[in-house]
Amino acid sequence: MNFDRLLSTVERRRKTIAVYSSDADDVADGFEVRNASVEHRRLPDAGSAGFAVVRDRDGFAGAIGLGELEEFVEPPIYSPWDEAFLTAEYRTLFELLDDSLFASLDRRQLLAATREIENRAWRVGRGTLQVGFQRLSILETQVGFYARLGAETALDVHVYGRDDWDPPVIPNTTVHAESGDEIGSFWFLAFDGGDDETQACALLARERAPGEFSGFWTYDPQIVDEMMTYLRNTYD
Amino acid sequence: MGRGDRETSGVGDGEIDDSVFYALRNRRRRFALYFLLEHESVSLAELADVVTGWIRTGEYGMATRAERDGVYASLVHRHVPVLEEADLVEWSDDRETVSRTNWPVSVSELVRLALTAETGEDES
Known part of the structure; x- marks a missing residue:
């Protein structure tokens, strides 16, 4: 079950989205879902x-x-420990x-989904969090976040990325410097929920063109587990 | 209860039975009627989705499956029979489809008026 196969597993879970409005143009632009008909x-x-x-x-x-x-198309970005998260309206959309496979996600949408997962891990405070940065140099701007996450929680954090930067030592965080194509082309996060399976969540998106991603997020513990097991077995 | 004690009132050029006003006093029934302004018939399953979603639109948050199932049950057991009693809808034999009857202009106008008053944010 590598990343490509996980994407096609999710693609088979079809959803339909019906937009009810007085204007047919309301079928939102940029709201392109590959495994859902609109x-x-x-x-x-x-x-x-x-x-x-x-x-x-x-x-x-x-x-x-x-x-x-519409708010989802241009979501607000919060920091992972922001209290606003608990009431953030767009969270209901997540x-x-x-399990909807989005054909077109930009960095901003992915960052919003990323923050939702980081916030969940932060609140639960234990369990394993795996994060793929594509390139470790991207971690550079996030070191502050992850240092706090590592220091103030009992999370076991694993960070993956192409080997283009030497990160400092971060508490409770293992850095996996890789050279393969897969790690370089996927943005991902997976959190096992600690001992609470209902908190498990994951995000997996492939960069199809620079800055342009397709992928999904899920709260399905089985998919999260498959992803985490794959990562552990392949990149440890 | 019975059809014998009905009263009617005139609106514009038509007469409207009291049972229509009674039907309109419930929000779920009103939203069902609003949808029927645009669609001659609808499956009960979709009608439950629409009533649930539409009522929620004005309020923040997501309508859940449990909420929708509650709406579905209330349509089956309570609201569609009331609409049927008021001669506003017909129920298919298998009870899966609800169709609009031939509404007099006065009834359509009344429903439209309620729709605008309840959901309209601007004049259009």
Whole structure:
């Protein structure tokens, strides 16, 4: 189960997204989901913003206002220990749209999803967190974050990246300097939830073109476990 | 309860049965009727999705599966029978589809008025 195969596993979990609004143009631009079909259903004109219904194989999975959906396209970025996280509205979207394979994610959207996972690990405070930076030099701007995460929690943190920078020693953090293509082309995070499986989460995205990613995040403990086991077995 | 004691009132050029006003006093029933303004018939499953999602739109947060299942049950057991009693909808024999009856203009206008008052943010 390498990263490519994980992406295709998730691709097979199809969802449908129906946008209900009075204007067909509301099928949001940039909201391109590869394993979900997006359809539009008309609402009578009245000036209300409309909403989206996400359905999976069990039917209704959730509904959310179009205003919130738009917020997702340009999400706010918080630091991992920001209290605003606990109430951040777009967080509901992460839950609604997990296991959706997004054909087009930019760095900002990935960073928002990354912060959601880091925040979860920070709050739980124990367990294993694996983070792929593509290149270790990207870690340079994040050393402050990770030093605090390592020092103030009981997390066992593993950081992966191409070997282009020598990071300082960070408490409770193991650095895996790699030379393979896979580590260089995927942005990923996986957190096992400590001893609480319901807190498990992961993000996996491939950089298809510079700054352009396709990938997914998930709260499915089985997918998280497959990813973490693969990483442990392949890059330790 | 029975059809014999119905009263009617005039709005514009038509007459509206009291049972229509009664139908409109519940929010879930109103949103079901709003959707039927645009769609002649709808599956009960979708109607439950729509009523759940639409009512939630104004409020922040996500409508959950449990919430939607509650709406579905209330449509089956309570609201669709009330709409049927008011002659606003017909229920298919398998009870899976709800269709709009031939609404008089006065009823359509009333429903549209309620829609604008309840969901409209601006005049359009």
